[in-house]
Amino acid sequence: MGTDALIQKLEQFIQLTEEDKRLLRNAVRDVRVFDRREDIIHEGDRPENVHLVMKGWAARYKSLPNGDQPILAFLIPGDLCDVHVALLDEMDHSLKALSPCRIALLPRDAIQTMLKQSERLTRALWWATLLDEAILREWLVTTGHRPANQRLGHLICEMLLRMRAVGLSKDDSFELPLTQDELGDVMGISSVHTNRMIQELRGEGLITTEGKRMVVNDLDRLMEFAEFDPNYLHQVNKRARLARVNAS
Amino acid sequence: MGTDALIQKLEQFIQLTEEDKRLLRNAVRDVRVFDRREDIIHEGDRPENVHLVMKGWAARYKSLPNGDQPILAFLIPGDLCDVHVALLDEMDHSLKALSPCRIALLPRDAIQTMLKQSERLTRALWWATLLDEAILREWLVTTGHRPANQRLGHLICEMLLRMRAVGLSKDDSFELPLTQDELGDVMGISSVHTNRMIQELRGEGLITTEGKRMVVNDLDRLMEFAEFDPNYLHQVNKRARLARVNAS
DNA sequence: CGCAAGATTGAAGTACGTCAATTCCAGTGG
DNA sequence: CCACTGGAATTGACGTACTTCAATCTTGCG
Numbered sequence A, B: 001m002g003t004d005a006l007i008q009k010l011e012q013f014i015q016l017t018e019e020d021k022r023l024l025r026n027a028v029r030d031v032r033v034f035d036r037r038e039d040i041i042h043e044g045d046r047p048e049n050v051h052l053v054m055k056g057w058a059a060r061y062k063s064l065p066n067g068d069q070p071i072l073a074f075l076i077p078g079d080l081c082d083v084h085v086a087l088l089d090e091m092d093h094s095l096k097a098l099s100p101c102r103i104a105l106l107p108r109d110a111i112q113t114m115l116k117q118s119e120r121l122t123r124a125l126w127w128a129t130l131l132d133e134a135i136l137r138e139w140l141v142t143t144g145h146r147p148a149n150q151r152l153g154h155l156i157c158e159m160l161l162r163m164r165a166v167g168l169s170k171d172d173s174f175e176l177p178l179t180q181d182e183l184g185d186v187m188g189i190s191s192v193h194t195n196r197m198i199q200e201l202r203g204e205g206l207i208t209t210e211g212k213r214m215v216v217n218d219l220d221r222l223m224e225f226a227e228f229d230p231n232y233l234h235q236v237n238k239r240a241r242l243a244r245v246n247a248s
Numbered sequence C: 001c002g003c004a005a006g007a008t009t010g011a012a013g014t015a016c017g018t019c020a021a022t023t024c025c026a027g028t029g030g
Numbered sequence D: 001c002c003a004c005t006g007g008a009a010t011t012g013a014c015g016t017a018c019t020t021c022a023a024t025c026t027t028g029c030g
Helices: A004-010 A018-027 A108-117 A119-145 A148-165 A180-187 A191-203 A219-225 A238-247 B004-010 B018-027 B108-117 B119-145 B148-165 B180-187 B191-203 B219-225 B238-247
Strands: A030-034 A039-041 A049-055 A058-061 A071-075 A094-097 A101-107 A173-175 A207-210 A213-216 B030-034 B039-041 B049-055 B058-061 B071-075 B094-097 B101-107 B173-175 B207-210 B213-216
Touching: A004 A018, A004 A049, A004 A119, A018 A108, A018 A119, A049 A108, A071 A119, A071 A180, A071 B119, A101 A108, A108 A119, A119 A148, A119 A180, A119 B071, A119 B119, A148 A173, A148 A180, A148 A191, A148 A213, A148 A219, A180 A191, A191 A207, B004 B018, B004 B049, B004 B119, B018 B108, B018 B119, B049 B108, B071 B119, B071 B180, B101 B108, B108 B119, B119 B148, B119 B180, B148 B173, B148 B180, B148 B191, B148 B213, B148 B219, B180 B191, B191 B207
Parallel strands: none
Antiparallel strands: A030 A101, A039 A094, A049 A101, A058 A071, A058 A094, A173 A213, A207 A213, B030 B101, B039 B094, B049 B101, B058 B071, B058 B094, B173 B213, B207 B213
C-alpha cells in the first residue's frame, strides 16, 4: 500500500505496532491521480479529506493579486497535508501537483476514529505536524536572512535528508521534478538568478545535475557552505533510534 | 487574572463556558517577569512549561552562525507559545522578551489535564496553533515575494488587527515597543532601509508614529497599499461571531 | 524531424545593503 | 533645572545582489 512512506517517516519518531499500521492503511478511502500543475485543493474550498502524498511532489502555495504563486512547502511521499485543517471552515491556501502525483484521500472522520483508537498514532501524527512547522520556520529564516546561493544549498540539503527519510534517495542523489522557475519561487528569487546559483554550486563541485536528478557530491561540504543545521528536521539518528526501539 | 487576553482571543473562534475559563485560569502555575531582551527559553532547552504572554511583546527567534537573530514570530498578550512542544525533546528555537514582559507559565501536565476535561477548550487551543501556522505562512509569502514597503505595511496591518483582537488597540493605533532594528529583522531588511520605508509610509499619509505608538491613519488605504488580505487571520467578523454565539 | 518548454547567457536597471556621520531623545545624576 | 550619556532614529554616499528583458541554445517528446 501507499502508506508505506508515511509509516517509514513516522517510525523515525516512534515505533508503530502492526495494529497502528493497519489503522493507518484503513483510513485511506480513495486514491487519486493528479497531473503536473493540477490543483489538488484550492484556497476557499472546504476541506473534506486529508491528503497524503504517495508518489510525486506537490506544493502548498498561495495566489497573490499580481499573479505570483509563491510556494510555501514541498510535499513529498509520506507527507500528510493538513491533518489539522479539519477545524477550519475553509482553506487559506492551495495545494497543487508539481509532478504527476498519486494522492491518498483520508476522510476527516476516518482520521478522528483512528486517533481515538491509538494514542501512539496520535502522538506520531502530532509530531509530523510539528515537523512541518519547524520546516516552515526554517524556510522563513533562510528566505529572509541568507543570500541566494546559501538558500539554494540549504534547500538541497533539506530535500536530500527528507527524501532519504522515506527511502527515496540513492547515494546522496534524488529525483527533483521541478523547473528552475518553481525552485526560484520557493526561495523568493527569479528563475534567472536561480540558474546562476545552480551554476555556482556546480562550479564549486558541490552538486551535479543529471536531467531531473540532483546529485550531491559532498554533503558535508554542502552543509557547511549553506550553514545547514539538520536539527530542525528532528531526524533521530540511527543509533539513538535503535536504542529507543530496543527500549520499547 | 492575566488569562483574559487569551480568553478574548479564543472567543473569536468559539464561545467558552465559565467552566472552561476556570480551567484555563487554574492551569497557570506561576507568573514571571522578564526584562527587555531577556531570554525566556533558549534553543536546546527542554521545555517544562508552556508560556503565555500576559503583558508586553515577545519574539520567537533563531540564532544564526553569523550572529544574526532572525525573528520568526511576534508574541503579544494572549499568545500561547508552543502548546505543542511538549512532544519534542528540545526546543529548536528560542523566545525572548522584546519589551518588559509578564509571562504566565503553564506546566505541561496542567495543559494535558485541562485538555482532557474540555473538548471545547481543546478545539480552541488547536485553533490557536493553526492561527500561528497561518501567520507563519503569510510571513513567508511576504518576505519572499513582496517589496520592503509592502512588507512593512503588511506587518502593521497584521499587528493592528491582532492587537485589536485582544483589546489593545485604540482608534487604529497601538503600542509598538520595537526598535527599527528589530522591525527590520522580521522583514529581512536592514534597519536603515526599514527607516526609509517608515518614512515612505509616513509620506504617503498612511501612518503616523508618536513615540512608541503606531498610528494607522487610513487602514483601508494601508491594506490596499500592502495588498493585505486579512483572511489568514481567521478573525470572524462581529456579525458572524454573534450569530454563532447565539446559535450555541 | 520539428515543436514547445525549459535552461542558459548577456546587458542594463534597481532595490536594497553597508558604513559612517549626525541628530534626536529619554534617562540619570548633579 | 540643566548638562551628560547612550541608545535609537535619521541622513548621505556608495557598493552589490539581485531583477527584468530579450535572445539563444538545449532537451524531451509526439
